[in-house]
Amino acid sequence: MIDVKKLCENLYKDEVGNPFILTDGQKEIFELVLSKKNNRINCLTYTQYGKSLTIGLAVLTAVATFPERWAIVAPTNKKAKIIMGYIIDHIFDNEYTAGKFEIGKGESRDKIRRERSKDRLNFKHSDGTLGEVFIISSEGKRTKDVMDALMGFGAQNIIIDESSLIEDLQYSGIMRMLGGYKDNFLLEIGNAMRRNHFYKSSRDDYYYKIKIDWRQGLKEGRLTQEFIDEMKRTMRPDIFKMFYECEFPAPDSIDNSGYSFLLTENDLDRAYVDDIQLVGEKKLCVDVAAGGDNYSTIILKAQNGAKILYREQNPDTMSLVGIVIRLAGNEGISEIDVDTIGVVKGVYDRLKEIDTWSDIVVGVNNGEKPENEEDFINVRAQSYWRLGESIKAGYKLVRNQAWEELLVIKWKIQSDKKIKIKSKDEMLKEGILSPDVADALAMGFAKIDNLRTQKVSSYTPKLREFKKVVY
Numbered sequence: 436m437i438d439v440k441k442l443c444e445n446l447y448k449d450e451v452g453n454p455f456i457l458t459d460g461q462k463e464i465f466e467l468v469l470s471k472k473n474n475r476i477n478c479l480t481y482t483q484y485g486k487s488l489t490i491g492l493a494v495l496t497a498v499a500t501f502p503e504r505w506a507i508v509a510p511t512n513k514k515a516k517i518i519m520g521y522i523i524d525h526i527f528d529n530e531y532t533a534g535k536f537e538i539g540k541g542e543s544r545d546k547i548r549r550e551r552s553k554d555r556l557n558f559k560h561s562d563g564t565l566g567e568v569f570i571i572s573s574e575g576k577r578t579k580d581v582m583d584a585l586m587g588f589g590a591q592n593i594i595i596d597e598s599s600l601i602e603d604l605q606y607s608g609i610m611r612m613l614g615g616y617k618d619n620f621l622l623e624i625g626n627a628m629r630r631n632h633f634y635k636s637s638r639d640d641y642y643y644k645i646k647i648d649w650r651q652g653l654k655e656g657r658l659t660q661e662f663i664d665e666m667k668r669t670m671r672p673d674i675f676k677m678f679y680e681c682e683f684p685a686p687d688s689i690d691n692s693g694y695s696f697l698l699t700e701n702d703l704d705r706a707y708v709d710d711i712q713l714v715g716e717k718k719l720c721v722d723v724a725a726g727g728d729n730y731s732t733i734i735l736k737a738q739n740g741a742k743i744l745y746r747e748q749n750p751d752t753m754s755l756v757g758i759v760i761r762l763a764g765n766e767g768i769s770e771i772d773v774d775t776i777g778v779v780k781g782v783y784d785r786l787k788e789i790d791t792w793s794d795i796v797v798g799v800n801n802g803e804k805p806e807n808e809e810d811f812i813n814v815r816a817q818s819y820w821r822l823g824e825s826i827k828a829g830y831k832l833v834r835n836q837a838w839e840e841l842l843v844i845k846w847k848i849q850s851d852k853k854i855k856i857k858s859k860d861e862m863l864k865e866g867i868l869s870p871d872v873a874d875a876l877a878m879g880f881a882k883i884d885n886l887r888t889q890k891v892s893s894y895t896p897k898l899r900e901f902k903k904v905v906y
Contacts, residue, residue, distance in 0.1 A: 439465045439493075446529045447492055458655040460647045461489040468493035471592070471620045473643035477636045478624040480647040482678040484657065486624055490594060491521030497592075498566030499532040499558045505568040506590035508609050510600040510850030515570035518596060522556065522568065523547060535559055535566070573605040574850060591616040598623040599633035600850045606632045627676075627683040628848060629693040634683050649679040671827075694845035694857050697823040703841060706826045707834045713737035718770035719744075721759055722875035723752055723779035730871040731755050732837075735766055736879040740831035743838075743872060756785045760792065771796045772878045799881045801874075806882075812853045814881055819844060819856045819873075821880040840870040 440457050443465065447455040457465060460480070467476055468490060480486050494505050509515035527533045527544050535558040538547070547553065558566040571588055589612050595601065601609070613619040625633055636642050652658040666675055673695065676682040689695045715738030724731040731752070733745035744762055749755055759782070763771060773783040775798035786796045801815035811817040823844075832838050845857040859869050 437469070439469060442496070443492060446496070446531060447525050448528045455492070457489065458485075458657060460645070460651055460655060461485060463645060464489045465493045467643065467645075468594075468622060469497055474618070474620045475636070475639075475642045476622045476645065477633070477639070477642045478622060478645045479627060479637060479681050480624070480645070481649045481652055481681060482626055484647055484652060487518050487596065488521045490622070490624065491518045492525060494518070494568055494594065495522045495525060495532055498556070498568050499535045501566060502560060502564035503566055503592055504590050505592045505594065506588060506612065507568065507570045507594045507596065508601075509570070509572055509596040511574045511852075512570070512572040513851075514597055515572050516554075518594065519553070519556075519568070519570050523553065526556075532558070573601050573609070588612055589615045591618070592620040593622070595621070595623045596625070597850075598625040598636075599628040599631060600625070600848070600852075601632075602850075603632050626678055627681050630683055630686065630689055631693065637683070646681050648681045690845065692857075692861075693847040695847065696842065697819060697844040697846050697856075698826060698841050700842065702823075702826055703832075703838065706830060706832045707838075708740070708831045709834055711740045711742070711831050711833055713742070714739050716770070717766055717768045718772060718879060719759060719763055719766070719768050720875045720879040721755070721771065721773045721782065722871050722878065723755060723774060723782045724749060724871065725777065725779050729869045732871045732875040733759060733762060734872070734875045734879065735762075735768070736876065740833065741876055741879070742833035743835045746837055746872060752779060752782055753785065755782055759786065760789070763792065769795060772799050772881065773797070774874075774878060775800050776802065797882070799878045801878075810854060812849065812855045815877070816846070816854045816856045818877040818880045820846065820854055822877045825880065835872075837872040840873040841876075843867050843870055844873055 440462050443457050444454040449455045507515050507518050526536050537557040537559050555569040649663050717737045720734040720736050722732045730746050731749045735742050735744050775783045783798050787793045803814050805811040805814050805817035846854055849855050
């Protein structure tokens with residue numbers, strides 16, 4: 436077998452122009468891609484290990500050397516372009532790969548390297564054969580359209596990046612891409628995020644397994660103990676286990692769709708108090724029942740805690756306006772948050788018509804774009820995430836059985852790496868009624884101004900660290 440460590444040193448450069456040095460774990464990954472001595476591989480590493488770069492260099496070496504067809508598949512086109520971008524970055528590190536690369540009409544080395552926008556690369560060998568690498572994604576609004584698109588491709592060799600973020604049905608379409616080739620190769624890489632096909636392949640005896648956690652990264656000099664200690668202090672334990680321990684979520688902590696519970700019973704028990712002196716700016720959070728078994732709910736929220744003031748199955752939404760006004764006058768509040776979606780918008784509209792209250796009435800639409808569009812799919816996801824982190828940081832709830840609704844709220848990371856909260860429609864299919872109390876409290880976290888207290892100030896750094904590992 437070729438000494439791939441020496442090969443990389445001779446062919447490729449690091450970001451500052453020095454010979455590229457593979458660590459032990461990267462060397463193993465590179466060898467497996469280039470040799471294909473195992474045709475099914477599950478590669479599980481801690482985040483930011485450098486696996487995408489390593490695989491990019493290995494695929495580049497393969498297509499420049501052999502007449503092979505390689506497909507890089509990922510949950511999104513943006514993600515698929517990461518490995519392709521590494522390939523483009525290093526094509527011109529040496530004349531071996533550069534000399535075989537087919538440059539299109541009107542293109543130049545500088546343009547290709549600068550734009551990094553190509554979805555397909557060809558390498559022509561001396562005997563006239565071609566080595567090819569291309570990218571495709573499994574993203575799409577309709578499952579049928581995605582499946583049709585995947586079925587239109589075929590490749591002898593497939594790399595699935597962020598495999599755990601690809602849905603099982605789409606994964607089956609990717610596997611069928613290998614069907615036209617007797618000798619085929621599949622490498623799945625990713626983080627331990629869902630107990631789906633990626634989890635199953637990590638336990639399948641037919642697969643060769645690579646598992647590189649933070650301890651190996653420390654041994655290889657890619658991490659410091661200080662950094663790991665910082666991650667342990669600032670990150671949620673379940674997220675640290677996924678991204679640094681390479682441990683899949685426990686069976687009872689994640690469902691078949693990849694959702695995890697936002698809060699646990701222990702979190703809620705720590706938040707409960709029999710009474711509390713609410714301090715700072717106070718607001719009313721009003722969730723209006725849309726009929727049926729739903730409850731109209733009014734919560735008094737302050738900077739250090741919250742309590743339920745009203746929860747009734749009130750079919751007369753307009754009578755709720757009078758109740759809101761009475762409670763607002765009694766409590767001396769500075770803001771009234773009201774949902775504005777669909778038929779319940781009437782309460783918001785009526786409150787805005789009352790001169791005394793119109794200036795402090797704030798409409799909240801959970802389906803709108805959030806302040807932080809990079810991390811959250813919508814306002815609902817952002818609000819619930821803030822709520823969850825605030826409770827974990829010490830936010831208090833005056834004891835009430837209705838708060839137990841918070842225990843049915845689940846979240847997941849979508850294929851676009853944005854956080855989503857399980858929708859009411861999804862919960863209803865599972866027999867879970869609308870969590871009106873939980874929704875009302877989350878509404879109070881829709882605006883960033885609600886996080887000005889020291890009690891919940893840990894939200895910002897925790898999200899920043901979360902974003903650091905996810906992206």
